[in-house]
Amino acid sequence: MTESAPxxxxxxxxxxxxxxxxxxxxxxxxxxxxxxVVPFIGNDYWVLIATRAAIYWILVSGLNLxxxxxxxxxxxxxxxxxxxxxTASVLVAGNATPPMHPFAALLAAVAVGAVAGVIVGxxxxxxxxxxxxxxxxxxxxxxxxxxxxxxxxxGGGIGLPGPTLPAPFDTTDGLYGLCLGIxxxxxxxxxxxxxxxxxxxxxxxxxxxxxxxxxxxVKSRLLVLIFILxxxxxxxxxxxxxxxxxxxxxxAFTFELSVLFFIxxxxxxxxxxxxxxxxxxxxxxxxEFAAPLAAWSTFLYAALLLAVVLAAPGGIAALLDTKSRKPxxxxxxxxxxxxxxxxxxxxxxxxTQLVLKDLALSFGGVRAVNGAGLTVTSGQxxxxxxxxxxxxxxxLNIISGYYAQDAGTITLAGQPLxxxxxxxxxxLGIARTFQTPRIVGEAxxxxxxxxxxxxxxxxxxxxxxxxxxxxxxxxxxxxxxxLVALSAVGLATSLAGVRCDRLQHxxxxxxxxxxxxxxxxxxxxxxxxxxxxxxEEIDRLAGLVTAISQRGVGVLLVxxxxxxxxxxxxxxxxxxLGEVLAAGTCQEIRAHKEVVSAYLGS
Amino acid sequence: xxxxxLMSGLAVGAIYAxxxxxxxxxxxxxxxxxxxxxxxxxxxxxLGSLFALRLGLPVPLxxxxxxxxxxxxxxxxxxxxxxxxxxxxxxxxxxxxxxxLATMIQHTVAVTWSTEPRPFPAVFGFAIAGIDEKFWLPVxxxxxxxxxxxxxxxxxxxxxxxxxxxxxxxxxxxLGLPERNxxxxxxxxxxxxxxxxxxxGGLLLLAxxxxxxxxxxxxxxxxxLGGLGNNRGAIVGGFALGLFQQAMNFLVGGIFxxxxxxxxxxxxxxxxxxxxxxxxxxxxx
Numbered sequence: 001m002t003e004s005a006p007x008x009x010x011x012x013x014x015x016x017x018x019x020x021x022x023x024x025x026x027x028x029x030x031x032x033x034x035x036x037v038v039p040f041i042g043n044d045y046w047v048l049i050a051t052r053a054a055i056y057w058i059l060v061s062g063l064n065l066x067x068x069x070x071x072x073x074x075x076x077x078x079x080x081x082x083x084x085x086x087t088a089s090v091l092v093a094g095n096a097t098p099p100m101h102p103f104a105a106l107l108a109a110v111a112v113g114a115v116a117g118v119i120v121g122x123x124x125x126x127x128x129x130x131x132x133x134x135x136x137x138x139x140x141x142x143x144x145x146x147x148x149x150x151x152x153x154x155g156g157g158i159g160l161p162g163p164t165l166p167a168p169f170d171t172t173d174g175l176y177g178l179c180l181g182i183x184x185x186x187x188x189x190x191x192x193x194x195x196x197x198x199x200x201x202x203x204x205x206x207x208x209x210x211x212x213x214x215x216x217x218v219k220s221r222l223l224v225l226i227f228i229l230x231x232x233x234x235x236x237x238x239x240x241x242x243x244x245x246x247x248x249x250x251x252a253f254t255f256e257l258s259v260l261f262f263i264x265x266x267x268x269x270x271x272x273x274x275x276x277x278x279x280x281x282x283x284x285x286x287x288e289f290a291a292p293l294a295a296w297s298t299f300l301y302a303a304l305l306l307a308v309v310l311a312a313p314g315g316i317a318a319l320l321d322t323k324s325r326k327p328x329x330x331x332x333x334x335x336x337x338x339x340x341x342x343x344x345x346x347x348x349x350x351x352t353q354l355v356l357k358d359l360a361l362s363f364g365g366v367r368a369v370n371g372a373g374l375t376v377t378s379g380q381x382x383x384x385x386x387x388x389x390x391x392x393x394x395x396l397n398i399i400s401g402y403y404a405q406d407a408g409t410i411t412l413a414g415q416p417l418x419x420x421x422x423x424x425x426x427x428l429g430i431a432r433t434f435q436t437p438r439i440v441g442e443a444x445x446x447x448x449x450x451x452x453x454x455x456x457x458x459x460x461x462x463x464x465x466x467x468x469x470x471x472x473x474x475x476x477x478x479x480x481x482x483l484v485a486l487s488a489v490g491l492a493t494s495l496a497g498v499r500c501d502r503l504q505h506x507x508x509x510x511x512x513x514x515x516x517x518x519x520x521x522x523x524x525x526x527x528x529x530x531x532x533x534x535x536e537e538i539d540r541l542a543g544l545v546t547a548i549s550q551r552g553v554g555v556l557l558v559x560x561x562x563x564x565x566x567x568x569x570x571x572x573x574x575x576x577l578g579e580v581l582a583a584g585t586c587q588e589i590r591a592h593k594e595v596v597s598a599y600l601g602s
Numbered sequence: 603x604x605x606x607x608l609m610s611g612l613a614v615g616a617i618y619a620x621x622x623x624x625x626x627x628x629x630x631x632x633x634x635x636x637x638x639x640x641x642x643x644x645x646x647x648x649l650g651s652l653f654a655l656r657l658g659l660p661v662p663l664x665x666x667x668x669x670x671x672x673x674x675x676x677x678x679x680x681x682x683x684x685x686x687x688x689x690x691x692x693x694x695x696x697x698x699x700x701x702x703l704a705t706m707i708q709h710t711v712a713v714t715w716s717t718e719p720r721p722f723p724a725v726f727g728f729a730i731a732g733i734d735e736k737f738w739l740p741v742x743x744x745x746x747x748x749x750x751x752x753x754x755x756x757x758x759x760x761x762x763x764x765x766x767x768x769x770x771x772x773x774x775x776x777l778g779l780p781e782r783n784x785x786x787x788x789x790x791x792x793x794x795x796x797x798x799x800x801x802x803g804g805l806l807l808l809a810x811x812x813x814x815x816x817x818x819x820x821x822x823x824x825x826x827l828g829g830l831g832n833n834r835g836a837i838v839g840g841f842a843l844g845l846f847q848q849a850m851n852f853l854v855g856g857i858f859x860x861x862x863x864x865x866x867x868x869x870x871x872x873x874x875x876x877x878x879x880x881x882x883x884x885x886x887x
Contacts (some may be wrong), residue, residue, distance in 0.1 A: 015779045073697050124877050129694040133701075134822050135871070143817070149857040255815065259705055266698060295713055302705035309698045312687050342671040444847060 062233030071206030084238020117231015159249030162242030338547030348552035425442025430520035441501030452518025617845020621821025622836030640818025646800020676793025722804030
C-alpha cells in the first residue's frame with residue numbers, strides 16, 4: 001500500500017508534462033520585476049505606497065491560504081498585524097525587556113504571530129462559518145483594547161515608535177527593498193504550498209469536506225499548519241508596518257485594514273495566488289488614484305466586495321482564466337482501459353475479509369440500520385440492494401466512519417475498525433465513492449484525482465513549503481499515478497487540466513472511482529455508481545468494476561440497477577427496513593420470494 | 603453598587619437581546635445570519651437623534667420616521683445582500699454580501715453624520731421608582747417587543763406563516779405561502795426591531811457610529827448562547843450578557859470586561875457550538 005506505482009510504458013498517452021505549478025508563476029514574477037523599477041522612476045511617495053502594498057501582500061499571501069484556499073472566513077486578521085507591530089516595537093524600545101536588535105525583534109514577532117495565529121484560528125475547527133467570522137472580529141477588538149490599556153508597555157493611546165531597522169534598510173529605498181524581498185519570498189512559499197498536496201487538501205476541505213475525510217485528509221492538522229504560517233506572515237507584516245509608520249498607535253489598526261486584506265483575496269479569486277496579489281495592489285493604490293474619494297475608500301472596498309460576490313464570484317482569477325472558456329470536445333466517450341489497473345493495483349497475495357456483524361444505528365426514533373450484517377471478500381463483488389430507505393447508504397457510511405454505530409462490529413482482516421473515525425479508513429485500505437459525486441468543481445480533473453494520493457505522500461509540510469526534492473518527488477509520483485488512474489477508468493488524459501465542474505455527470509462518477517483507486521484500496525465501496533449513466537456507460541462500468549475486483553479488491557456495490565448487480569456480483573445482500581431480508585448468490589436472490597415481492601417485482 | 607450593576611446590566615442586556623432578536627427575525631425566513639443586525643440598531647440611534655434633535659421633530663414623529671427608515675434598510679438588505687445569494691446558501695456568500703452592506707452602512711454614517719458620539723433626546727423624560735429613563739426604557743421596550751412578537755407569531759395568520767417558513771421552507775412554499783413576500787416582511791420587521799433597540803438605547807449608548815460593530819458583536823453573543831433562531835434563548839442570553847458585562851466592568855474595569863466577555867463567549871461556543879438551547883447540526887452525508 002505504501003509503494004507508489006512505477007511509471008510504465010502504457011502511460012504513453014500522458015500529455016506533455018504540464019508543470020501546473022510554475023506556469024502560473026510567470027505573471028507573478030513579472031509583477032515583482034515591475035515593482036523593482038518603482039524607485040528608479042517614481043518619487044519617494046510612490047516608493048512609500050509600493051512599500052505599503054508589499055507589506056500588505058506579506059500578510060495577504062498567508063491569509064490567502066486560510067481564506068482563499070481553505071475557505072475559512074477569517075475577517076479580523078488586523079489583530080495579528082497589530083500584534084506583530086506591537087511585539088516588534090515594544091521589544092526594540094525595551095519597554096518590557098532589555099532592548100533587542102530590530103531583526104531579532106522581527107523574528108520574535110514572527111514567533112508570537114505563529115502562536116497567536118493558531119489561537120485565532122482554533123475556533124474554526126469547531127464553529128460554523130458565521131460564528132468563526134465573529135470570533136476573529138472579536139480578537140481584532142480585544143487586541144486593540146489591550147494595546148490601549150497596557151500603557152506601561154504599549155504607550156496606550158499615545159503609542160510608541162516603531163522599530164528603526166539598521167542600514168541599509170533605514171532609507172525609504174532600503175526598506176522597500178527589504179519588504180519587496182520578503183514579499184517575493186512569501187509569494188514563493190505560499191505558491192509552493194498552494195501547488196502541493198497541502199494546497200489540494202485545503203481546497204478539498206473547503207469544497208468537498210466529506211470526500212476529503214474519505215481520502216485521509218485530517219482537517220485539524222492541516223488548518224493548524226496553515227494558521228501557524230499565516231499568523232507568522234501577518235505578524236512579520238505588522239513589524240515591517242511599524243517600521244514604515246515610524247510611530248504606532250492603536251488608531252492605526254482599524255477594522256478597515258481587515259476589510260482591505262479580506263476583500264483583496266475575494267476580489268482576486270479563491271484558490272488563486274496571482275488574483276489576490278493583483279487585488280492587494282489595486283486596493284492599496286485605489287485611494288491614491290481616487291483622491292477626492294479618499295474619505296469614501298472603505299465604502300468603495302465594500303461596494304467592490306458586494307459587486308464581486310453578486311456578479312463575479314470567481315474574482316480576477318476567473319477573468320484571467322481564458323483556458324476554461326474554450327469549449328471542450330463534444331461527444332466524449334468513457335473508455336476504460338482495465339489493463340492499466342495492473343500498474344495501479346499490484347496483486348494482493350492473501351485474500352482478506354471485511355465483516356459487518358449485527359450493525360445497528362438509529363437517528364432519533366428511526367432505526368436506519370437494525371442488526372444488519374454481511375461479509376465482503378477480496379476479489380469479489382458484493383451487491384447491496386434494497387428499497388429506498390432500507391439502510392444501504394447508512395451501512396456504507398458506518399463502514400466509512402461517518403457515523404458510529406450504536407451496536408455491532410466491523411472487522412477488517414480480523415481487526416476491529418474503530419467506529420466513527422472517517423479519516424483513518426483510507427489508511428486501513430477502504431476507499432469509496434458517493435451517491436452524489438463529491439468533487440472540487442474549481443480544481444482540475446487531475447487535481448481531484450491526485451487528492452486520492454494524500455496518504456501515499458511521505459514528505460511533510462516543511463518540504464512542501466520549501467519545495468524540497470522529497471516533496472517534488474511525491475508530487476511527480478502522484479501526478480503520474482493520477483494520469484494512469486484517469487486513463488484506467490476511461491477518462492481521456494486530455495481532460496486532466498480541465499476544471500472539474502465542466503465535466504458531465506457520468507464522467508464525475510468515473511472520476512470518483514479513479515480517485516478511490518489512487519490509495520490502492522483493499523476494499524472499495526461504490527454508492528450507486530450507475531445512477532444517471534447511459535446503458536452503454538453502465539456496460540463499461542460493469543467491465544471496469546469486474547476488472548478492479550479481479551485485481552484482488554473486494555467491492556461492495558450499492559445499486560438500484562438490478563441488471564448490473566446480477567451481471568457482475570458474486571454475492572448479494574438484500575436490505576429491507578435496516579434488516580437483512582436475504583443474502584446469497586444471484587440465482588438464490590432472484591428466486592427469493594420475499595425479495596421478489598418486496599423489491600424486484602415479478 | 604449592586605443596584606447600579608443590576609440597572610445598567612439589565613438595560614444594556616435588553617438592547618443586546620433586541621439585536622439578538624433582530625438577527626433571529628432575519629434568520630427565520632432566510633437561514634441567513636446578517637452582519638447588518640448591529641448596524642440597524644446603530645442607525646436607529648443616529649436617525650432618532652437626527653430627526654428629533656437636528657430636525658426638531660416631535661419625539662413620536664421622530665420614532666415613526668426612524669422606524670420607517672430602518673425598516674426600509676431592512677428591506678434593502680433583503681434585496682441587495684440576501685436574495686441574490688440564497689440559491690447557494692451552502693457557499694456562505696451571505697457572510698460576505700451582508701458584511702459588505704454593513705460596512706457600506708457604517709461608512710456612510712461615519713462620513714455623512716459624524717464619527718463622534720452625539721446626544722440623544724429623552725423620550726418620556728421621567729423616572730420610574732427612582733430609575734432613570736435611560737435604564738428603564740430599553741427593558742420596557744424589550745418586554746413590549748417580546749410580547750408583541752409572541753402575539754404576532756401565535757395569534758395571527760401572518761405569524762403562523764412566518765413560523766411555517768422557519769420550520770420548513772419547501773413545505774411552506776408547497777402550501778402556497780408567499781415565501782418571498784414573507785421574507786421581505788420579516789426583514790422589514792427586523793429593521794423595526796433594530797430601530798427600537800437603537801432608539802430605546804439612545805440615551806444610554808448615544809447616537810454613535812461605533813455602536814454598529816459593537817452591537818453587531820454583543821447582539822450576536824446572545825444568539826450564539828441561546829441557539830440560532832431561538833428568541834427566548836436570545837432574551838435570556840442578552841440579559842445574562844448585560845449583567846455579566848456590567849459586573850465585570852465594576853470588578854476589573856472597562857477594557858478588561860470586554861476581554862472577559864469575549865473569553866466567556868469563546869469558551870461557551872467551544873463547549874456547546876449549537877448554543878445552550880440550540881438544536882444539533884443536521885447530518886452532512
